[in-house]
Amino acid sequence: MEQESLPTEIILSHPHQTIGNIRLDWNPQPGAYLDLEGKTYTVLERRHxxxxxxxxxxxxxxxxxxxxxxxPTERSRIHDRWVIGDITCGYNARSELIRCAVNPAGPCEGCRFFEQT
Incomplete structure (x- = not known):
């Protein structure tokens, strides 16, 4: 069955403003990346x-x-989802949105806080 494309409002979370209205044929979940007008955005929240x-x-x-x-250039796969950074580090948040608490901007390679688990 072909999925129907729904009107989707893209809202920048800070500052809070609508940056576009498009039709999507996929369901982006939080943590997914979306390209719009030459810029890349991370989906933080989805509301129906x-x-x-x-x-x-x-x-x-x-x-x-x-x-x-x-x-992110560094991603790791945990079961059925991608997370940011190297999951062998003890500080990795295992999240699609944030890499870790001590070095959220990354990269993991060469990080002075890296702790192998």
Whole structure:
């Protein structure tokens, strides 16, 4: 079954402003990267907007809250998802959004706080 493309509002989280309205044929989850008008953004949050029609709620629109980002060059795979950084380090957050607490901007290679687990 082909997925229907839904109107999607792209909202910059800080400063809070709408930066675009597009139609997407995929469902970006928090941590995913989105390219829009030559810039790359990280999806922080996804909200659904519903409309009550004919006694039912219908998904009408999606709102994505994003922040400007660069795609990380260091990624590791944990089970079915990608995380930022080297997961063999004890400080790695194992997150799609943040690398670690001591060196969130990275890189992991050559980091003075690197602790092999």
């Amino acid at each position: 907007r519903y409309q009550f029609k004919s006694g039912k709620y219908h998904l009408r629109k999606i709102a994505l809250y994003v922040q400007l980002a660069q795609r």
